[in-house]
Amino acid sequence: MASKPNRSTAWGLTRRQSLKSLGGLFATGFGLSLAATACSTDPTTSVEPEPAATQAKARVLRIGHQKFDPFILIKARGGLEERLKAFGTRIEWTEFQSGPPMLEALNVGSIDLARTGDAPPIFAQAADTPFLYVGSGAPRPSSSGILVKENSELRSLADLKGKKVGFQRGSSAHFLVVQALKESGLTPSDIQPENLSPADARAAFEQDNIDAWAIWDPFYAAAEKQVGARALTTGEGLAPNREFFLAHKTFAADNEALLLALLEETAEVARWADDNPDEVVEVLAPVTGIEPDILETVTRRRSWTFDAVQPDAIAEQQRIADAFYELDLIPKSVQVLDVIWRPT
Known part of the structure; x- marks a missing residue:
């Protein structure tokens, strides 16, 4: 697995730095590999909003999350709610099983912020969903895999030919399947894809209605421990399985200071979590x-x-994005650089 990136982030601040400075650091982080070690701070420090920053348009921030992701940890620790009180903003949390339905909610304006894996934003951009990438995590290739039962006759990726493979279309698992098939000399037409949500796929997997299941954690780990699943492959060398944080374009445009404060809180919780895995559990x-x-x-x-x-x-x-377009999985070519957030 790739080594962890330097934990100095684009949102590291001292109390003396303003949210305007935070935006400058973000812009630097977008354009370059950050030389931000000197800006690294104690994660317990926080930014006090300047008077103008308290004038956020959003009185309710609607966050979409999944069963296990950074937003769950942020919600459990409670610091974000406290921080956003200075903006006169409260939070509504909505749980989704996976990224694709979350991006649909972002598209219709039901949520303002979402965290997904790598593939859902590609499908969303191709469908003209009005969103921007506002942050990302590190690669997590070991956190996803293509699973089979312990007693399955399938022993290699090539054995997937002609088999039923369950995964949610448009999810990070979809890209893992694409890459795994390519690695084994197969194409998507060589398998029988079953478009299933994680819950439906788990049931189909247990009942032997599918031969293999492409899935991410915590569903992956749960299947290993509760069903005796084994991995034909993980994402190592195939799919980075990086997570992304996405904001609706209108929300990002109208609430820059609030969004920067949210991202700073996320970075602080991330540093704490990496340093305290037992407490995270x-x-x-x-x-x-x-x-x-x-x-x-x-x-x-x-x-x-x-x-x-x-x-x-x-x-x-x-x-x-290019891989999905070449396979006609998205209707048009997209340029990811076009939807990266650049605070003023």
Whole structure:
């Protein structure tokens, strides 16, 4: 697995720095690999909004999250709610099973902010969803896999030919399947794809209605421990499985200072989580209802690192977009660089 990026982030601030300075640091992070070590701070510090920053248009911030992602940890720790009180803004949290329906909600304006894997934003951009990438995590290739039952006759990716493979269309698992087939000399037409949500895919997997299941954590770890699943492959060397934070364009345009404060809080929680994996399990087990031993596996396989969207992440996304376009999975070519947030 790739080593974790430097935890210095585009949102590291001292109390003396204003939210305007934060925007400048973000812009630097977008254009260059940050020389921000000197700006690294104690994660307990926070930014006090300037008077103008309290005039956010959004009185309610609607956040879409999944069962296990950084927003769950942020919600559980409660610091974001406190920070946004200075803006006169409260939060509404909505849980989704996966990224595609979350992006649909962002498209119709039901939520303002979302966190997804790498593939959903590509499909959303191709469908003209009005969003911007506002942050990203580190690659997590070990956190997703193509699973089969322990006693399955399938032993290699080439064995997937002619088999039923379950995954959610437009999800990060979709790209993993595309890359795995390419690696084994197969094409998407060589398998029988089954478009299934994580819950439906788990049921189909247990009942032997599909031969293989492409999925991410925590569903991946749960299947290993509860069903005895084994991985034909993980994302290592195939799919980065990076997570992205997306904002509706209108929200980002109208609430820049509020969004910058939210991103700073996310970065602080990410630093804490990477330094305290045992405490992460303690916090999330009662909130998510996921067994601690499963959470321990999930936590070991990921980094919580959070940053501005760096050039390497943009290049990864463009490769995914190009692959999907070449396979006619999206209706038009897209340029990821066109939808990267650039605060003023």
